[in-house]
Amino acid sequence: MDDYNCQLTESCIKFAEDDIGETSERRTEALIMLKSWLKENPKINANPDPLSLLYFLRACKYDLDRTKENIKKFYKMRSIRSEWFNDRSPLDPHIAELFRIGVFLPLLKKDVDNRQIVIIRTGAHNPKKHKFSDVLKASKMILDYLMFQDESISVYGINAYFDMSHLTGGHAFQLTPTLIKHAVQSWEVYPIRVKLLKFLMVPSHVIWALQIFRSFMSAKLKSRMFISRDTAEDPSRLPVDLGGTESSYDELTVYWREKMESNADFFNRFDKYKTVS
Structure with a gap:
């Protein structure tokens, strides 16, 4: 066309x-x-x-x-899911703080199969201060922007690594079955080829939550989910924080925070698209 x-x-x-x-x-x-x-x-x-x-x-x-x-x-x-997709301003204080924390970090280099790698830091935010719905909102904002900046992601897909270190009981308490179901449903309908869901450094007290996650997944997504009490088997393409050689969490956080702050107009244009009654 x-x-x-x-x-x-x-x-x-x-x-x-x-x-x-x-x-x-x-x-x-x-x-x-x-x-x-x-x-x-x-x-x-x-x-x-x-x-x-x-x-x-x-x-x-x-x-x-x-x-x-x-x-x-x-x-x-x-x-x-208006709590995720309405009023998505990168300058909103709650969202801006989550960007400063770095809860969702796409890497700047692809893996050996040209797939986009994203790190999801599930224990980085303060559960007494930040709603998990805002964590998901901030994460989806970065993902939406990323997808439109790199067309190759639509072809090669994405590998998601969940860094579950520092996850506390307070974080786990936020993961209600309803919220887990909604999160999984969003993974299933997002127009992106999810190739891997790898949960790293999983504490024993949240295994139950991952079992609930898995129960809501399609057979295809279940086959791509893996759980580890340790770091990745081959962390070479991951951040130094996970034993790899790529940019650190701090470096990636600064990069993506600046990207979000300087591209607020992207969300002004994109956020009008949703089903109307």
């Missing part, structure tokens, strides 16, 4: 063709069909930007029925 500006390398385009079945002709045809479908269903109120639609198409490997269903679920979630 004339409004799609491909940002992929030749090797990434080849991978998309081999792994997803994407060709330029198939991509153009699918985008035309989805845009027409969205015009016929205005209440979905989805972002019509080609890159946004391609995230859904690639996550569903160009199965149009699955893609449409996932689009409906995603934008319905954005409408229902």
Whole structure:
């Protein structure tokens, strides 16, 4: 389509063709069909930007029925989960403080399979001060921005590492079954190819919470979830804080806090997209 500006390398385009079945002709045809479908269903109120639609198409490997269903679920979630998707200002004091803490940290280098690595620091915030819904809100803000800055993530996918060190009973108390269910549901409908969910340094007192997480997952997501009482087996591509050689938590925190503060307009443009009644 004339409004799609491909940002992929030749090797990434080849991978998309081999792994997803994407060709330029198939991509153009699918985008035309989805845009027409969205015009016929205005209440979905989805972002019509080609890159946004391609995230859904690639996550569903160009199965149009699955893609449409996932689009409906995603934008319905954005409408229902107002605590995560409304009033998303990086300058909001509660959100800005979570950015300063560094609860969600995408790495600046990819892994050996070109996948995006993100570190989720589940015990970094103060549970007496910060609501877990705000932690999720801040995390999704960074993820949404990241997805639109790097198209290759829609092809190669993402590996998520959960650093559960410093997790206290107060943190665990925030993880109600309802909140866990909502969090897992959001993972299932987000238009991103989740390749790994690795929970590191898991304290014994929160194993029950991870079992609840797992109970709400699809079979595919369950197969990609792993729990370890220690650090990663091969931490070389991880931050120095996890025994690796990549940027430290402090360095990544400064980088992403500055990115969020300087791109508040992104959320002003993006946050209007959610299902309307």
